[in-house]
Amino acid sequence: MRRHKPIAHFLGLRQRQRTASRSDAVRFHLHEVPSIATRLRPNAPEALAQPRELEQIVSDRETTILGIETSCDETAAAVVARSPKGQGTIRADIVYSQLDLHAAYGGVVPEIAARSHVSVLDRLVKKALVEADIELSALDGIAATAGPGLVGGLMVGLMTGKALALVTGKPLYAINHLEGHALTARLTDGLNFPYLLLLVSGGHTQIVLVRGVGDYRRWGTTIDDALGEAFDKTAKLLDLPYPGGPAVERAATSGDPGRFPLPVPLKGTAEPNFSFSGLKTAVRQAAEAAAPLSDQDVSDLCAAFQRAVCRSLADRMQIALRRFRSQYPECTQPALVIAGGVAANTALRTTLDACASGAGFRLVAPPIALCTDNAAMIAWAAAERLAIGLPADSLDIAPRARWPLDENAAVALGHGKRGAKV
Ligand code: KG4
Ligand code: ZN
Numbered sequence: 001m002r003r004h005k006p007i008a009h010f011l012g013l014r015q016r017q018r019t020a021s022r023s024d025a026v027r028f029h030l031h032e033v034p035s036i037a038t039r040l041r042p043n044a045p046e047a048l049a050q051p052r053e054l055e056q057i058v059s060d061r062e063t064t065i066l067g068i069e070t071s072c073d074e075t076a077a078a079v080v081a082r083s084p085k086g087q088g089t090i091r092a093d094i095v096y097s098q099l100d101l102h103a104a105y106g107g108v109v110p111e112i113a114a115r116s117h118v119s120v121l122d123r124l125v126k127k128a129l130v131e132a133d134i135e136l137s138a139l140d141g142i143a144a145t146a147g148p149g150l151v152g153g154l155m156v157g158l159m160t161g162k163a164l165a166l167v168t169g170k171p172l173y174a175i176n177h178l179e180g181h182a183l184t185a186r187l188t189d190g191l192n193f194p195y196l197l198l199l200v201s202g203g204h205t206q207i208v209l210v211r212g213v214g215d216y217r218r219w220g221t222t223i224d225d226a227l228g229e230a231f232d233k234t235a236k237l238l239d240l241p242y243p244g245g246p247a248v249e250r251a252a253t254s255g256d257p258g259r260f261p262l263p264v265p266l267k268g269t270a271e272p273n274f275s276f277s278g279l280k281t282a283v284r285q286a287a288e289a290a291a292p293l294s295d296q297d298v299s300d301l302c303a304a305f306q307r308a309v310c311r312s313l314a315d316r317m318q319i320a321l322r323r324f325r326s327q328y329p330e331c332t333q334p335a336l337v338i339a340g341g342v343a344a345n346t347a348l349r350t351t352l353d354a355c356a357s358g359a360g361f362r363l364v365a366p367p368i369a370l371c372t373d374n375a376a377m378i379a380w381a382a383a384e385r386l387a388i389g390l391p392a393d394s395l396d397i398a399p400r401a402r403w404p405l406d407e408n409a410a411v412a413l414g415h416g417k418r419g420a421k422v
Contacts, residue, residue: 060084063140063386064091066128066164067379070117070157071149071177072203073098073108076375077124079132079139080187082383088187091132093376095369096120099243106242107232108202114152121160128375136168141392143382146174147400149203154399162395171392173382178405180377182210185337187380188366194331196324196361198317198352201340201372202228202243205274207320208405209327210337213384218406219320220272227309228342230276234283234305238298248302249345255296255303260286262308264315272319273412279308310351317352321359337364343371 062083069076078093098116102108129136144161147154158174165172181199185191193215197208205227207220225233228245235244240251262282265275283305290297317336324334336356342348343365356363370376386392 063383064132064134064138065141065143065173065379065382065386066125066136066139067175067375067377067382068121068125068142068144068157068161069177069180069373069375069378070121070153071145071147072153072373073102073113074373075117075120075124076373076378077121077128078375078379079128079134080376080379080383082380082387086186086387087190088380088383090187090376091134092128092130093369093374094124094128094131095374096124103242106236108150110150110152113150114156117153117156121156125160125164136164136170139168139170141165141171141173141382141386142168143173143175143378145177145180145378146393146397147176147403149177149399149401151399151401154401158397158399166395171386172395172397173385174393174397175378175381176403176405177373177378178204178206178208178403179214179216180381181339182208182216182405183213183381183384184339184366184370184377185335185364186384187376188370189364191335191337191364194324194328195335195337195364196320197337197339198313198343199340200227200313200338200342200348202226202232202342204340205276206405207272207316209324213381213388214390216405218404218409219323220274220316221409221412222274222276223412224275224277225280227274227276228340230280230309231342233280234302237280237284237287238293238301240298240302243341245342245345248306249347251299251302252306252347253299253303255299255301257300257303257307259300260290260304262286262304264308264311267312267315270319272316272323274312274316276309279305279312306345306347310347313348314351314355317355318359321356321361324361325359334361335364336361337366339366339371341372344368 062081064079064081067078067080074095074097076095079091081089081091098113101112101116142161142165144157145154146158161172182197194209194211197210199206203226205222206218209217209219231248232244235247240247262279265279266273283301287293287301338352349365353363
């Protein structure tokens with residue numbers, strides 16, 4: 001099977017960026033007097049009131065954060081610095097993809113994921129510190145993803161973050177993974193608030209209004225499957241390899257998107273939500289009717305699926321872009337940011353680019369390595385929180401398998417279902 005994300009050479013670790021000088025010795029100093037960070041960040045939304053005013057409280061020196069990410073099937077550690085003017089520098093960014101461990105099962109197996117995080121995370125952290133050429137004692141904080149995600153993996157990363165915070169006396173930042181995605185465009189492109197975010201990954205499909213650090217409004221979400229999940233399930237039913245997204249995209253390049261008519265989910269509905277489970281069922285029915293499937297049939301089905309997805313995204317995004325325009329008429333250079341693994345899809349990018357420019361928006365697409373799961377975004381989110389004076393977290397904070405970015409957003413219910421998974 002072709003690998004989407006190649007496993008790296010160093011102990012299976014993939015290095016994405018080399019900006020710092022190397023050192024043979026691993027400096028891992030854990031000898032400072034422990035002190036427990038006691039400032040608590042309540043998760044209640046009122047605790048984050050008025051972040052736009054808070055944004056004025058910019059720290060007057062560079063801050064450097066170690067980030068840890070273990071919410072799904074990537075183990076990652078990174079060191080990121082933020083200048084007083086808000087410029088970010090990635091000093092180390094290391095990701096170990098577990099893709100090969102899960103491929104045989106056609107999806108992520110939580111127990112395998114958690115065990116793999118345990119076995120590689122400490123080495124990743126050491127390696128990130130060496131690459132960044134920084135000692136633990138010189139950091140301004142330790143950031144770890146606390147949710148949403150697979151709880152076993154979250155526990156591994158958060159416990160590691162807590163242990164490092166405890167022994168170094170550095171503040172702990174328990175970061176919402178979605179906030180990491182939401183703020184990445186400020187690290188890569190120095191974007192100003194407000195902007196629109198479309199997050200499309202294996203676990204999430206959301207349109208988020210990003211108003212400030214800690215200030216998010218979820219405008220749209222999926223009422224059933226996430227988009228990446230729909231790609232993966234479609235690939236599975238067409239007997240294509242895991243992960244399905246790249247396989248479907250590859251097959252679609254030689255397909256006729258007009259041969260199999262498929263529905264465009266939720267087209268014309270008022271709220272910019274998404275639905276993909278009906279589309280997946282339509283693909284299955286078309287595949288069953290055309291069975292046995294030739295390679296060309298598979299390509300045509302993939303092309304039809306991808307076109308229906310693109311049409312749905314264009315239709316849904318237009319609502320959100322219009323809403324943004326009417327809420328922020330003074331915003332002269334509005335931006336639409338895309339993030340998540342599905343943002344690697346070329347057809348989808350082309351569609352969103354046309355959609356954004358047609359509405360007078362700039363499409364901002366961070367490099368793929370920073371669109372998919374990574375720890376640089378977790379470190380950066382903590383640096384952004386620290387810069388506006390938001391408090392660090394207590395060492396007894398618990399991981400949250402479900403943790404919406406916008407706690408006030410209504411639950412999106414699918415037809416006859418228990419509700420959205422995300
Ligand atoms: O953000 P990500 O790397 O991981 C998590 O969801 O945590 O996203 C992975 C998802 C998978 O569902 C994968 O099939 C999808 O992104 N994906 C793609 C493409 N590359 C990855 N979907 C469509 N087209 C692609 N080229
Ligand atoms: Zn993610």
